[in-house]
Amino acid sequence: MTVVVTNRALLRVSGADAEVFLQSQLSNDINLLKKGVQLSSFCQHQGKIIALFWVMRSGDDFLLSFPEDLNEKVISRLKMFVIMSDVKIEDISSQYNQIGLINESNSNAYSINENLSLLIDSNELMKKDFSSGYDLWAKACIDYKIPEVFLSSSEKFVPQMLNLDINEIGVNFSKGCYPGQEVVARLHYLGEAKRRLFAFKSDFEMQVGDSLYCSSSKAAKARGNRYKGSGIVVNSVKFNSYFYCIATLDIDLLDREITLNDEHGPILKINNNE
The missing domain is CATH 3.30.70.1400 (Aminomethyltransferase beta-barrel domains)
Structure with a gap:
C-alpha cells in the first residue's frame, strides 16, 4: 500500500x-x-x-x-x-x-x-x-507504536514516556549534550519511567490530548477534582468501525479499568492486535 x-x-x-x-x-x-x-x-x-x-x-x-x-x-x-x-x-x-x-x-x-x-x-x-x-x-x-508530537502535545512528554529510550530508538545516552540532556539522562540512570506508551482501542472517538482516567488510582482518590489523569492520548485514528490510539499511561495502572477524560468516559481497551 x-x-x-x-x-x-x-x-x-x-x-x-x-x-x-x-x-x-x-x-x-x-x-x-x-x-x-x-x-x-x-x-x-x-x-x-x-x-x-x-x-x-x-x-x-x-x-x-x-x-x-x-x-x-x-x-x-x-x-x-x-x-x-x-x-x-x-x-x-x-x-x-x-x-x-x-x-x-x-x-x-x-x-x-x-x-x-x-x-x-x-x-x-x-x-x-x-x-x-x-x-x-x-x-x-x-x-507499530510510532509516536508523534503535535502542537497541542508539544512540551508535555519526556522521551521515556514515548518509549524512545527503549533500545535507544530515539535517544542515545552515549552522545554529547543537547537541550534537556541532563534531565533525560538523570531519569535513565537514576530513576525509572513511571509512565509509558501503550496502544488502545475504543468504540468512541479519541482526540490527541485527551486524558486517560483511572478512578481506582491513588492519585484520583487523593486529589479529587485536581486529578488531571494518568496519561495522555498521543495519536489517534478511526479505522473501520473502531477508534485506535497510542497513549501514555502510568505503568502500575495497566491492569486497571481506564476511561477517557473522566470516570464517566468510555472505557479504553488495551489493543493487543498489533
Whole structure:
C-alpha cells in the first residue's frame, strides 16, 4: 500500500555545520544515521519534547519530517541556536510529497522499520495513483507504536514516556549534550519511567490530548477534582468501525479499568492486535 502522507512539514538543514548543529540539538546520535529514518527528539531545557523528528540524510543535507502544525514553532526555535554556524534551515514542505509505503519496497525510500518506509519526492508524484487515505498510514504507525508530537502535545512528554529510550530508538545516552540532556539522562540512570506508551482501542472517538482516567488510582482518590489523569492520548485514528490510539499511561495502572477524560468516559481497551 502506498499512501500520500498529509499534514507533515519537511525542513532541509544544510551547510558545512549542519551535522554538528543537529548533533548538538537532538536527542539521538546523528553521526550514526546512515540510510533510513532516525527518530530524534528536539527538547527544551526541562527535557520535554518540543517536536519529534523523522530525520533523514539526503546527500550532505538532512531532512526533518514532523507534523505541520509545529512548523512555525520548530523553525523559530531551531534558528535561535544557529548563531554564527554555517547552517541553513529551509521549509521545503510545498516542494515535495511525503509518501508512506506499507509493506512495499522502494530503493529510494527511507526505512522506518521492516514494514514502513517514507519516500520523499517532487510534486510530480501527485500525478500518480496513490491513495490519499491518511487513516491507513496513521493506523499502521499506531500499530507499530510510532509516536508523534503535535502542537497541542508539544512540551508535555519526556522521551521515556514515548518509549524512545527503549533500545535507544530515539535517544542515545552515549552522545554529547543537547537541550534537556541532563534531565533525560538523570531519569535513565537514576530513576525509572513511571509512565509509558501503550496502544488502545475504543468504540468512541479519541482526540490527541485527551486524558486517560483511572478512578481506582491513588492519585484520583487523593486529589479529587485536581486529578488531571494518568496519561495522555498521543495519536489517534478511526479505522473501520473502531477508534485506535497510542497513549501514555502510568505503568502500575495497566491492569486497571481506564476511561477517557473522566470516570464517566468510555472505557479504553488495551489493543493487543498489533
